[in-house]
Amino acid sequence: xxxxxxxxxxxxxxDPYPVYARLRAEEPVAFFEGTKEYFITRFDDCRTIxxxxxxxxxxxxxxxxxxxxxxMPNVLTMSGEDHQCxxxxxxxxxTQERVRSFVEGLTRPxxxxxxxxxxxxxxxxxxxxxFEPISVRCIGDVIGLTETPNETLVEWFHAMALGLQNVSNDxxxxxxxxxxxxxxxxxxxxxxxxxxSKPNHSLLSHVMYGxxxxxxxxxxxxxxPTMRVIILGGLQxxxxxxxxxxxxxxxxxxxAKLMAEQPQENAMRAFDEGLRWIAPIGVTPxxxxxxxxxxxxxxxxxxxxxxxxxxxxxxxxxxxxxxxxDMFRKKKQHLSFGFRPHFCSGHFLSRAMGExxxxxxxxxxxxxxxxxxxxxxxxxxxxxxISDLPAKWNA
Numbered sequence: 001x002x003x004x005x006x007x008x009x010x011x012x013x014x015d016p017y018p019v020y021a022r023l024r025a026e027e028p029v030a031f032f033e034g035t036k037e038y039f040i041t042r043f044d045d046c047r048t049i050x051x052x053x054x055x056x057x058x059x060x061x062x063x064x065x066x067x068x069x070x071x072m073p074n075v076l077t078m079s080g081e082d083h084q085c086x087x088x089x090x091x092x093x094x095t096q097e098r099v100r101s102f103v104e105g106l107t108r109p110x111x112x113x114x115x116x117x118x119x120x121x122x123x124x125x126x127x128x129x130x131f132e133p134i135s136v137r138c139i140g141d142v143i144g145l146t147e148t149p150n151e152t153l154v155e156w157f158h159a160m161a162l163g164l165q166n167v168s169n170d171x172x173x174x175x176x177x178x179x180x181x182x183x184x185x186x187x188x189x190x191x192x193x194x195x196x197s198k199p200n201h202s203l204l205s206h207v208m209y210g211x212x213x214x215x216x217x218x219x220x221x222x223x224x225p226t227m228r229v230i231i232l233g234g235l236q237x238x239x240x241x242x243x244x245x246x247x248x249x250x251x252x253x254x255x256a257k258l259m260a261e262q263p264q265e266n267a268m269r270a271f272d273e274g275l276r277w278i279a280p281i282g283v284t285p286x287x288x289x290x291x292x293x294x295x296x297x298x299x300x301x302x303x304x305x306x307x308x309x310x311x312x313x314x315x316x317x318x319x320x321x322x323x324x325x326d327m328f329r330k331k332k333q334h335l336s337f338g339f340r341p342h343f344c345s346g347h348f349l350s351r352a353m354g355e356x357x358x359x360x361x362x363x364x365x366x367x368x369x370x371x372x373x374x375x376x377x378x379x380x381x382x383x384x385x386i387s388d389l390p391a392k393w394n395a
Contacts, residue, residue, distance in 0.1 A: 009167030050339035089210020122395035135239025144202030240385030245274025248325025282310030
């Protein structure tokens with residue numbers, strides 16, 4: 001067995017896919033000592049557990065990294081009526097109809113601003129100079145963080161994502177996380193007070209008031225962990241999903257050419273294939289409420305379980321030639337947005353933003369191609385994205 005396929009935090013962070021491929025073949029339910037949880041790596045098994053909320057409920061354990069990073073309880077750890085009530089506040093401005101009403105005005109000016117800033121250069125790291133800034137600016141504005149600089153928003157989600165994956169207990173990573181959380185609490189606390197005085201159309205305001213009896217409002221302590229979840233997933237996911245899709249396209253010159261010829265027609269299918277190929281949010285946690293046997297392994301009551309969507313989306317039994325990016329592959333549902341009742345609230349917005357960003361990149365940057373003198377770099381497993389996407393075009 002090659003050492004790069006061993007189930008270690010270092011291997012997962014650098015490139016989890018060789019590890020996942022071995023686990024699917026040899027040990028589809030594997031206990032990971034680093035996070036004290038069972039990894040579920042095959043598509044059908046992930047769907048079995050993700051769809052069985054009676055046996056595998058949301059994990060509210062204070063020992064999990066999610067508790068350290070987000071706080072408890074949050075929208076991902078809640079269930080039942082409390083969860084439904086909170087989701088009402090989150091979801092009401094993120095329905096397909098609502099997203100269609102505002103996504104163009106939200107996204108296009110931001111996309112154009114960053115496109116104009118790099119066009120003349122003829123080269124860029126498209127993740128850091130384009131897709132990440134577009135994502136954090138748009139989602140930051142939706143949340144209500146209109147005055148918070150992009151650099152701050154990017155630092156927040158990187159610090160939180162690193163904290164979630166800090167298997168080695170690196171004190172420097174915890175310090176960076178704590179600094180980011182203190183800044184989030186300070187800025188979001190100020191916005192909360194402003195919305196108390198005057199409710200507005202921000203997502204924060206919707207979370208404060210949505211689903212509540214008239215005249216009542218959720219406390220900051222009550223919604224703070226959920227706002228951290230929204231900040232981390234929201235700021236990170238659309239940008240990295242678009243960067244991952246763009247990487248797939250540029251690594252496949254024939255598909256990049258088709259994308260450049262018909263960007264509007266192909267952007268959505270490319271974005272969706274990018275979500276499957278490299279899931280930006282690669283894992284969702286659960287806890288077993290009773291003993292449960294799956295793939296020949298008994299998961300004991302009380303055990304933590306990681307549904308590894310990043311592995312399920314590359315399952316050869318589900319997707320033909322699964323490791324290859326192919327925007328024209330036969331359409332099958334992937335698992336990147338999770339499972340109901342915790343299915344990602346922002347999936348309509350993420351897809352709509354990603355479609356616009358990808359289409360404009362290929363429409364406005366002639367002969368867009370990889371810069372082969374520099375290395376493509378990806379990182380992470382709970383959250384994974386292409387961090388360095390070096391590209392060139394004809395300026």
